[in-house]
Amino acid sequence: YVLVLSGDHVYKMDYGRMLAFHVHKQADLTAACVEVPLADAGSFGVMAVDEQERIVSFAEKPAQPQPDPGRPGVALASMGVYVFNTEFLYEQMTRDADDPRSSHDFGKDVIPYLVPRYRVYAHRFAESSVGVGPDGVPYWRDVGTVDAYWEANMELTKVVPELNLYDRDWPVWTHQEQLPPAKFVFDDEGRRGMAVDSLVSGGCIISGAVVRRSLLFSDVHVECCSLVEDSVILPNVRVGQNVVLKRVVLDRGCKIPERMEIGVDPDEDRKRYHVTAGGVTLVTPAMLGQPVFGIR
Template sequence: MFSKKTLGIILGGGQGSRLYPLTQSRSKPAVPIAGKYRLVDIPISNCINSEIKRMYVLTQFNSASLNRHIKNTYHFSFFSQAFVDVLAAEQTPMSDTWFQGTADAVRQSMHHFLRHDFEYALILSGDQLYQMDYNLMIDQHVKDGAKISIATIPVNSKDATSFGILKSDDNNEVTSFIEKPDEKLLPDWTSEVSDEMKSEGRNYLASMGIYIFNRDLLIELMKNPDTNDFGKEIIPQALGEHKIVSYQYEGYWTDIGNIDSFFEANLGLTDDIPAFDLYNKDRRIYTRARMLPTSKISGTTLNRSVIGEGCIVHAAKIDKSVIGIRSRIGSESTVINTYMMGNDSYETLDEINNNKTSILMGIGERCFIKNTIIDKNCRIGDDVRINGGDHLKDEENDLYCIRDGIVVIKKGAIIPKGYVI
């Protein structure tokens, strides 16, 4: 299997400013998703399911919680060569700067990669939601004799202007590439896609930011210190010089680039048949194993909602919401279109008695919460009303920020009783 000859390299991204304030105190790959996972669990799980068990995660911002999560989660046999290691940006005799882009991050970390025996480098993003068998992509890469492979997904004209768009010939070889094309240029950039994709108007091949490089070529390309980004520089410059192949993927995939896409991806998990299938035993998503009790729910009307382990819920109604681990929701409260990340621990009776605030962790009684993301360890007092939506303008204070009508309660915030947003 070629997977045993492949090294996984997961790019943690930059400062994650578009996901702020969720990235205020954590790196983008460490952002909690789906009530119990972290974003980084997605590419790592895809690798494990594809029998790729040697992985590096590259990051440079707020990496402490990411380090802790990976250390507590991914334990392999003592007799195995499998590992998941975090590589934070570091000063070395060769470089004294932070990562300047995706390619620069790989370049500065090459001395770590080259300690291992591998033939193919699989380069992944740490902020995407999808389930892919990388073996299929690697097999095509080898079969086609490619030097570089790019995973692509058909998109419509509206989305095409936000991605790198490429064209390929009948042999899947990439012939041209353009980064975020203007809408006027799109008629010249259509590609051959399946009939199903055509019926949906998805006629453009967008780069997913997932690459396979042959080891020798990656070493050669990384010698040029003036190229900092794969999509903007490495790939366009390699066209015509090396054989680049497109691997077309048509499953569910979304780029968690901003608060809106993050919010929609989480609430999408509440659909009757979610596009992202957490229940597929062959494509399971791994995360930290927590010894939590079952959730306890009393007097609550539940509709299209996902409830994590260890929750204590007395709410009147929860509709189309994701409730994360160890969440507490008081009686007569209503929660609609909300992602509540949950808590890192339970409060003991002694802690409750010694608290400087009378507001317990979680959501209090008689609250109304809608179109909201509640970050971890928040305290929302009784009779609080948060009604997110397009009627709200973007703003920010110490307790919350509003982005595109979505109210984001900051990590550890204390919302006073009777507060209204």
Template structure:
């Protein structure tokens, strides 16, 4: 007899305002920001869920949601005959005239979705990261554990881990502590120079999640945040584990795709993720004599004859505005860096190389 598939409800948290992505979020929510052409940030998580066979998806929205709602309704149409759907759910204010107070409160105010569906497991994923994932593999890992909560974690260099929410886990992947941007991140049992960063993706057993949300809602000192408040409840009850994203295998993935994940919370992070998500390795072509050819982020200069020992070069990179009819006047932005270039000699004798390579240091925030 074929094994019965458990009932699963997927909830995508798509209410982010995205202030750090201005001006891209001037007229839309962060998950609706265009990316890589005709796609939106939310398409990555929806594609991961749908291709994993999880096709009952509620998208919780809040700020400036029209562009996002329209994109979902036009793009993500599924067969209702098979019970599949992707539906945007706005803030319903079922518990009073107030907005969501945090990601946990968003789910708590939308508990009718869980009560109506009565799933065995609830998948709760964020809506604004760039990655490919077989969510079904993580779901099976959660089911096999018998625990109430599983958190997806990605390995990051320990020296860079202070920028993330960090998971401290034992050798059996049982979470012992959940740390918010710690100054001294803990290493991994099998790699002391790496730490587990939370990807903001969770899978819960339904009863455990509902109880945790009720407890959080009645806690006066809670910020009602999934990562900051609800997950620590599971950790304190020894009821949470980490799923190592490195073990996730997506059919058709290449070595370059494996373990790829990017958070695009800022303009610079958004810009830097564009070429890598498309697997493009910038390879600037030498420019005509005396002119710079600008790549991202490397600059190569070809000259017909050696100049002075050093020279200055101004590099300007223009980020085009997204193609979105909702904001036809949204400008692109330019960021400029002045760099010093030194002539380098290679090979035998004193013959100089016709090319010199350097990397500009971009300003912290782009000039409008």
């Protein structure tokens, strides 16, 4: 079997349960699905199923999504998580690659072609999710846009976030470079190194600066008298003195010069950076005229 995963979704899932479902159904392909409000379903691949959970139709980002039978306000959206029989996957990838009419997209071409011809089943996320939120709904976020990515990160700064990174029963495994602990220096009035309602990773140094409701990835240095609020700072960033950052996503390796303000004046930011519909400012090294190479 081959497990195909989406790279821009955040969730906790026991793939073993989905694989067992796939084997039990003797499926050629099993697609994981999640229930979403019908009004939001047009942003996803939407499927309809029969009583046995076999997929009878699949449409990628339809203008008029079809509701889940018996639930008029809910649609079944594809999670971009699939289990294939290995030989079947190879055959279908070869067929699609040789089809000049195909755009070679899973949601637009491959899945719609397979649904009426093969044993294609839907596996509901609720049956294999690990843990649920306060409302009883499994945690799942599509972070395919800057706004969605920022919002998902901001949720982690809550006192009790829905996604528990400290869960020892189902830990989130990742590779982190071995770095010293985060360091906070200076304790003078107006020059106090501190972070509140924030996640600060290893290798970070907060030097007489204030960080609020933000996530700092590894090896981020924030210099004296700067303010970082409601922001996501990726690894290896350097923030100079007297800088103000509000609702900003800083890409890896950015070096912010002293006295720069980002996220304060959206009209000014649009001249140089990318400002989203939700008011989040994305900054990359290229936008700052800085090289992107040489970043460890």
